[in-house]
Amino acid sequence: MSTTINQSPATKSPKILVFSTDKISDPGIDQAGLRKIHYAPSVYVISLPCSSGIKPKWILHALEHGFDGVFIAADGHECSYSSRCADHTNTIVETSQVLMKEKNINPRRVRMAALCSVCAEPFMNHMENYGKILASLED
Amino acid sequence: MKQRIGVYICHCGGNISDYVDVEELGKMFHHEENVVVSKDVMFACADSNQKDMVADIQANKLDAIVVCSCSPKLHLHTFKNVAARAGLNPSNYVQVNIREQCSWPHSDRPREATVKAAGLIRAGINRVAYSESLENIELTVKKSALVIGAGVSGMKAAIDLARSGSEVFLIEKDFFVGGRIAQKQTLFPTNQNGKEVVAFLYNEMKKFPNISIFTGATVEKVSGSLGNFTVDIKVKPRYINPNADKKAVKRAMDECPVSVHDDFNLGLVERKAIYKNYPEALPDVPVVVAEALKDAQDFTGKFASTLNLNEEAQTLSLIAGSVLVTTGYDHYQPKEGEYGYKTISNVVTLPELNRLMEMNPEKLVYNGKQIKSLAFIYCVGSRQTKGDNKYCSRQCCTTTIHTSLQLKEKYKDIQTYHLYRDIRTYGKQELMYAESSKQGDLYFKYEEKEMPVVSVDGKSTIVKVKDYLTAKKEMEIEADLVVLVTGMVAREDATTISELFKIPIGRDKFFNEIHPKLKPVETVIKGVYIGGTCQGPKNVSESVQSSLAGASKITALLKSGTVMVDPITARVDADKCTWCGKCSDVCDYTAIKEVLFGEKHVAGVNKAVCTGCGICAPVCPENAIEIAQYTDNEIESMIDGFMMDFDIKEKGAGEVVEVEEEGKVGMKEYPLVWREILAGMTDEKNTIPEIVANTKLAGELVTFHLMTMNRYGVVVPAGMDAKETYYYYKKK
Numbered sequence: 001m002s003t004t005i006n007q008s009p010a011t012k013s014p015k016i017l018v019f020s021t022d023k024i025s026d027p028g029i030d031q032a033g034l035r036k037i038h039y040a041p042s043v044y045v046i047s048l049p050c051s052s053g054i055k056p057k058w059i060l061h062a063l064e065h066g067f068d069g070v071f072i073a074a075d076g077h078e079c080s081y082s083s084r085c086a087d088h089t090n091t092i093v094e095t096s097q098v099l100m101k102e103k104n105i106n107p108r109r110v111r112m113a114a115l116c117s118v119c120a121e122p123f124m125n126h127m128e129n130y131g132k133i134l135a136s137l138e139d
Numbered sequence: 140m141k142q143r144i145g146v147y148i149c150h151c152g153g154n155i156s157d158y159v160d161v162e163e164l165g166k167m168f169h170h171e172e173n174v175v176v177s178k179d180v181m182f183a184c185a186d187s188n189q190k191d192m193v194a195d196i197q198a199n200k201l202d203a204i205v206v207c208s209c210s211p212k213l214h215l216h217t218f219k220n221v222a223a224r225a226g227l228n229p230s231n232y233v234q235v236n237i238r239e240q241c242s243w244p245h246s247d248r249p250r251e252a253t254v255k256a257a258g259l260i261r262a263g264i265n266r267v268a269y270s271e272s273l274e275n276i277e278l279t280v281k282k283s284a285l286v287i288g289a290g291v292s293g294m295k296a297a298i299d300l301a302r303s304g305s306e307v308f309l310i311e312k313d314f315f316v317g318g319r320i321a322q323k324q325t326l327f328p329t330n331q332n333g334k335e336v337v338a339f340l341y342n343e344m345k346k347f348p349n350i351s352i353f354t355g356a357t358v359e360k361v362s363g364s365l366g367n368f369t370v371d372i373k374v375k376p377r378y379i380n381p382n383a384d385k386k387a388v389k390r391a392m393d394e395c396p397v398s399v400h401d402d403f404n405l406g407l408v409e410r411k412a413i414y415k416n417y418p419e420a421l422p423d424v425p426v427v428v429a430e431a432l433k434d435a436q437d438f439t440g441k442f443a444s445t446l447n448l449n450e451e452a453q454t455l456s457l458i459a460g461s462v463l464v465t466t467g468y469d470h471y472q473p474k475e476g477e478y479g480y481k482t483i484s485n486v487v488t489l490p491e492l493n494r495l496m497e498m499n500p501e502k503l504v505y506n507g508k509q510i511k512s513l514a515f516i517y518c519v520g521s522r523q524t525k526g527d528n529k530y531c532s533r534q535c536c537t538t539t540i541h542t543s544l545q546l547k548e549k550y551k552d553i554q555t556y557h558l559y560r561d562i563r564t565y566g567k568q569e570l571m572y573a574e575s576s577k578q579g580d581l582y583f584k585y586e587e588k589e590m591p592v593v594s595v596d597g598k599s600t601i602v603k604v605k606d607y608l609t610a611k612k613e614m615e616i617e618a619d620l621v622v623l624v625t626g627m628v629a630r631e632d633a634t635t636i637s638e639l640f641k642i643p644i645g646r647d648k649f650f651n652e653i654h655p656k657l658k659p660v661e662t663v664i665k666g667v668y669i670g671g672t673c674q675g676p677k678n679v680s681e682s683v684q685s686s687l688a689g690a691s692k693i694t695a696l697l698k699s700g701t702v703m704v705d706p707i708t709a710r711v712d713a714d715k716c717t718w719c720g721k722c723s724d725v726c727d728y729t730a731i732k733e734v735l736f737g738e739k740h741v742a743g744v745n746k747a748v749c750t751g752c753g754i755c756a757p758v759c760p761e762n763a764i765e766i767a768q769y770t771d772n773e774i775e776s777m778i779d780g781f782m783m784d785f786d787i788k789e790k791g792a793g794e795v796v797e798v799e800e801e802g803k804v805g806m807k808e809y810p811l812v813w814r815e816i817l818a819g820m821t822d823e824k825n826t827i828p829e830i831v832a833n834t835k836l837a838g839e840l841v842t843f844h845l846m847t848m849n850r851y852g853v854v855v856p857a858g859m860d861a862k863e864t865y866y867y868y869k870k871k
Contacts, residue, residue: 023654029239030239033240033241033242033243034243036243038246041245041255044258044781046774049766055762055774057762058774061778062778065779066782067781067782077646078651079643080651080663081663082752083727084725084727085754
């Protein structure tokens with residue numbers, strides 16, 4: 001098996017890394033699967049306790065190693081950890097975008113939206129729309 | 140780095156293997172350098188497979204395992220327990236979700252699903268390779284519980300906790316127990332008086348010497364953590380001499396010359412400055428509003444030995460292993476002018492009507508006028524699409540209709556009009572709605588975009604409503620009293636409790652549980668639980684249910700004497716840390732404080748308090764903070780795993796994986812239950828009841844598994860029995 005890092009030949013859809021959260025958005029993404037709601041197989045998910053815990057360096061790592069975009073399925077106001085979660089996550093996006101500009105990466109390659117624990121269709125819509133946006137980017 | 144990893148890839152019957160080439164993946168990862176065992180299994184969660192995994196771990200000396208199956212929400216702990224049974228640290232286990240996040244959403248593209256599954260599994264292997272053996276943190280638990288709020292929820296929880304043998308501190312902000320329920324006349328469906336319920340619970344509590352009740356008490360300071368909270372409370376003075384003669388106290392109440400605002404009766408009347416909320420209120424000691432009596436020296440001089448106006452507040456420190464918050468709710472207070480509230484004299488709220496009914500036993504009189512007709516306007520302060528309170532308050536429809544029935548029973552000749560958006564008398568409460576309709580209560584449905592309007596026409600109060608049940612015809616209702624059916628809102632002082640205990644507050648301003656279904660009474664603060672309406676609108680039954688759920692959780696916690704908490708917490712690299720304090724600033728739980736590391740000032744994490752949320756990690760300018768199991772190595776190696784290129788079948792991109800030959804069983808051996816079913820089948824034709832009788836398995840289980848066995852060609856249908864009731868099955 002090859003272990004070289006490159007774009008998968010299996011799909012032409014933009015490759016999206018989703019940061020979800022264990023208690024809020026990940027159950028919503030699971031529900032999309034449960035209901036056989038289809039989205040692109042080029043979407044990969046990493047689940048964390050809280051969207052305010054995403055390090056900008058992880059976002060940079062993903063974009064520099066072949067992902068076309070990073071989508072943060074944020075807890076927003078439903079966060080069980082902090083009522084300031086939306087602000088914290090927003091700061092992470094802004095910090096990441098500054099770092100991305102320094103590396104000539106289009107800041108639109110990171111995106112954030114609140115996603116709830118039953119947001120199956122909204123997740124599918126987000127992936128479809130973000131996929132289209134990423135496909136149109138030429139940096 | 141782990142070097143002896145076991146990988147188990149689940150067919151999940153066919154839920155995964157119908158779309159993902161599980162067998163191919165099993166073979167593929169077998170060739171990985173650090174993978175010792177790689178298997179595809181029919182049901183990873185089956186007992187037989189769990190036993191096989193334990194044997195594999197022990198025989199092959201595996202140092203980590205990856206199970207690729209369903210969502211971790213279902214079986215994370217199943218496989219952590221497998222690891223533990225085999226002597227492997229449960230932290231050296233990673234579950235990869237190739238069902239909900241791969242085979243099911245990509246069932247339309249099997250080859251791409253297989254490629255994605257390969258990436259997910261590779262990421263899981265990478266992650267587990269960096270996993271560390273973490274030990275749960277053991278904390279000693281004091282066998283005492285603090286319950287905050289002595290409403291029906293808090294009192295019931297206190298009794299249950301005391302019955303289990305724990306020491307219980309029950310504190311109540313008001314000077315009398317009972318909370319909102321004491322303001323209710325009768326309760327559906329038992330028609331018990333709220334005050335009787337309060338008295339019953341209070342007397343029950345008094346039977347337990349291990350319950351200490353503090354009224355007029357507020358929380359001032361909280362320190363410590365799960366197992367050992369120190370809570371400082373302030374107990375306000377009642378200004379009554381504890382040795383005073385009861386008759387003298389009664390005389391002082393009767394003769395008190397000063398009146399003050401009556402909170403219990405929602406300001407509809409005034410009460411004496413020496414008062415009880417109501418005559419039977421408990422504890423049976425009145426309270427003095429000392430400030431109101433400062434100019435009544437003749438009176439205070441007369442009762443100098445009864446009153447103790449120099450009494451001072453006491454501060455006490457309580458030690459509790461766990462805390463249950465049952466602080467209740469506030470009534471929504473309409474804004475001035477909202478449906479004429481405070482601007483039209485005969486507009487009141489539903490809680491005010493309930494107090495009026497209690498104060499008027501014979502005739503319902505308000506502002507000197509006998510009330511013969513009432514118009515209820517529902518959903519005031521609830522379900523506001525443009526306002527703050529977007530939620531439904533759940534109990535108001537029921538309370539209103541129950542009040543309407545009580546009105547007719549108590550005052551006979553009275554007409555009620557109900558202007559509603561939707562009637563939500565769920566469950567048994569629907570019977571009450573039917574009864575109300577039968578007795579002639581009139582219902583009009585309005586929509587939020589066309590709200591009722593309350594106006595004054597001469598001496599009459601008119602409510603105009605577009606009734607959607609009669610083609611939006613505008614109705615004019617003349618009512619003696621307009622009643623605004625107000626919902627529940629979070630208590631005004633909820634933010635104080637939230638700040639003291641660090642309990643997160645939701646957008647609706649009520650306290651947030653961790654998960655509405657899976658952890659409905661737990662908060663992210665270990666050892667702090669919530670119950671009753673401080674969590675959101677509930678009726679009395681639901682409030683008690685949730686507080687008892689919290690009490691049960693606490694009982695289980697206190698019984699053990701020690702508790703193991705998750706080791707997923709923040710940790711600081713002291714070499715990198717320069718103590719800028721940013722991590723401490725963003726931590727809502729005060730889990731991070733400045734500490735000395737040798738002579739260096741660095742951030743120190745209190746692991747008993749840390750929730751492992753990770754909010755501190757991204758703000759560190761030195762990247763000195765990591766969360767266990769979410770380290771840079773683990774996350775970045777997962778990203779690398781996703782990006783690897785997999786040559787699944789060497790057939791080129793876009794080619795569809797061949798569907799397995801029909802009837803082929805893609806597994807090494809049948810699950811235990813299949814083997815049991817096959818052993819219970821004769822070589823002839825068998826019906827389900829015959830198999831059940833031979834195996835002693837439950838009928839539903841046999842039916843369920845036969846369907847799958849049939850799908851995989853292990854058994855085949857063989858016609859129907861003589862009564863055409865059951866299918867025959869035979870072994871293939």
